[in-house]
Amino acid sequence: MQQYYFSLHDTTQQLFLHRGPAAEAEFIWLDYTREDVCQHPEQWQQQVLQHTQLWLNEYHLRDILNLEHPCNFDSLEDYDLLIFRKLITPDDQIHNFNDEAHEHVFGLSTTPVSFILTPQVLITVSEQGNKAIENYIARLDTILSRPAEEQNKPKKLATSPLDLALRLLNSMVDDYLNLRHPLTRRVEFWQRELLQGHRRFNQWHQLLQENMAFQHVENLCEEQIDTLQELRDEIVENYLHLKGKKRSEKQEIMLVRVDDLSSHVARIQKHTLRLRSAIQAAIDLHFSAIANQTNENMRILAIITAVFAPLTLLTGIYGMNFVMIPGLDSPYAFWVMLGTMLITTLLLLYYFYRRHMVGRGEKSVLDMLSQRPDRTRMDLFWFLDYVPGKPLLPEGQNALRDSQLKPK
Incomplete structure (x- = not known):
């Protein structure tokens, strides 16, 4: 005490x-x-x-x-x-x-x-x-x-x-x-x-x-x-x-x-x-x-499935048991079919890349969210409107630049 x-x-x-x-x-x-x-x-x-x-x-x-x-x-x-x-x-x-x-x-x-x-x-x-x-x-x-x-x-x-x-x-x-x-x-x-x-x-x-x-x-x-x-x-x-x-x-x-x-x-x-x-x-x-990683894995699996689906279709068609199939007797049929499958694969990968489905990162996600709906389609004939010496800008910026450069 x-x-x-x-x-x-x-x-x-x-x-x-x-x-x-x-x-x-x-x-x-x-x-x-x-x-x-x-x-x-x-x-x-x-x-x-x-x-x-x-x-x-x-x-x-x-x-x-x-x-x-x-x-x-x-x-x-x-x-x-x-x-x-x-x-x-x-x-x-x-x-x-x-x-x-x-x-x-x-x-x-x-x-x-x-x-x-x-x-x-x-x-x-x-x-x-x-x-x-x-x-x-x-x-x-x-x-x-x-x-x-x-x-x-x-x-x-x-x-x-x-x-x-x-x-x-x-x-x-x-x-x-x-x-x-x-x-x-x-x-x-x-x-x-x-x-x-x-x-x-x-x-x-x-x-x-x-x-x-x-x-x-x-x-x-x-x-x-x-x-x-x-x-x-x-x-x-x-x-x-x-x-x-x-x-x-x-x-x-x-x-x-x-x-x-x-x-x-x-x-x-x-x-x-x-x-x-x-x-x-x-x-x-x-x-x-964890959910984002799961979605990324499912996205990769979906791309692989989409890439191999046309190849499976082609091999399935030419693997049918018919007596007469065009091209079976040709010595170049195998290489033509193999080239067709390779070109199809490359075109699909290029298409997925342009749609930001392959190699997507933070920058590509921002680009995907910021682009306009009319620019989301793949334009294979962009070179028809190309003018040498003129930088490529979006349509709105090109119109704005042309209006500024037009003599009054």
């Missing part, structure tokens, strides 16, 4: 920090680990009652001990209970107490942090190894090593239990903000895997898990926004109950801090939604590329 007393200095009239109990303390902060509460819950309640004259509801005690409890805010006459789920980062050294597993969804683990708020007391219950709490405790220990007159000169100490709780929540929300970069890197990885063309994509199970992880983050952000909104409503309605009798901080400052936390969580939610949309767009592009 860690306990800190925030008192008002007699001469400077500024807050200073100390560990010993004091009757004139403005407010106190009691920090407990979840292990302390789980081992002896009744003794823990008695200890809280001894320090704060506060008796916790048994249902709230169950909520504090529940590892899977969602974000929630509940207000009673004596105190307010706020449960906020913190993201477990690689810097945290949180272990599973009593073999209980934290909520773990595809690489993202969260743990609940409970805040019990009164006008003079803040009680926090978190896992041992929670870096957000431990870093702030280390910061307070650094301030505690200074003289009492110089501890709050830059005004770094919290002015109320609500202010202290919001500062701790801010450090937890920062962990979610740091999650944006690795999530973006994961999306870039899946985009490369989906849009690569050298091998078939077969990691659909892992991609579905990633998508569900993004949905889990969105749901978690929505719970956090609702919880912070309930806390904001409580500040608006019962701010005198939350700030205490001896402090004079303005209500607008607390509202600005709560709104700032809500906006940060909303940014994380919107960023996750954009990442899910990026993955869905990559999936759509993947299937579009």
Whole structure:
């Protein structure tokens, strides 16, 4: 257990920090680990009652001990209970107490942090190894090593239990903000895997898990926004109950801090939604590329079939079992038929090429879409209208040029 007393200095009239109990303390902060509460819950309640004259509801005690409890805010006459789920980062050294597993969804683990708020007391219950709490405790220990007159000169100490709780929540929300970069890197990885063309994509199970992880983050952000909104409503309605009798901080400052936390969580939610949309767009592009490749293969097969259809017809005609077929006795019939088949094949390939059906690329597709209907037919007698020294231009451009060159 860690306990800190925030008192008002007699001469400077500024807050200073100390560990010993004091009757004139403005407010106190009691920090407990979840292990302390789980081992002896009744003794823990008695200890809280001894320090704060506060008796916790048994249902709230169950909520504090529940590892899977969602974000929630509940207000009673004596105190307010706020449960906020913190993201477990690689810097945290949180272990599973009593073999209980934290909520773990595809690489993202969260743990609940409970805040019990009164006008003079803040009680926090978190896992041992929670870096957000431990870093702030280390910061307070650094301030505690200074003289009492110089501890709050830059005004770094919290002015109320609500202010202290919001500062701790801010450090937890920062962990979610740091999650944006690795999530973006994961999306870039899946985009490369989906849009690569050298091998078939077969990691659909892992991609579905990633998508569900993004949905889990969105749901978690929505719970956090609702919880912070309930806390904001409580500040608006019962701010005198939350700030205490001896402090004079303005209500607008607390509202600005709560709104700032809500906006940060909303940014994380919107960023996750954009990442899910990026993955869905990559999936759509993947299937579009597969469909385009299938259409290209079918187009090639159709061209091959169309080219060999006349050849099959010719070989079928001259392969009929009739006694008298013209040309069977000629020594040149085979070469004439072979030349006819070769010329037919070349003419068909040339026709398909002029219709942009062979060797089609991006440029040829644009040309095919931009040409006029009357120019789509193959003109084998274009040279009849050709004038030497006159460049070949489309009909509309030729007419425009002739009108410009005509003497007035």
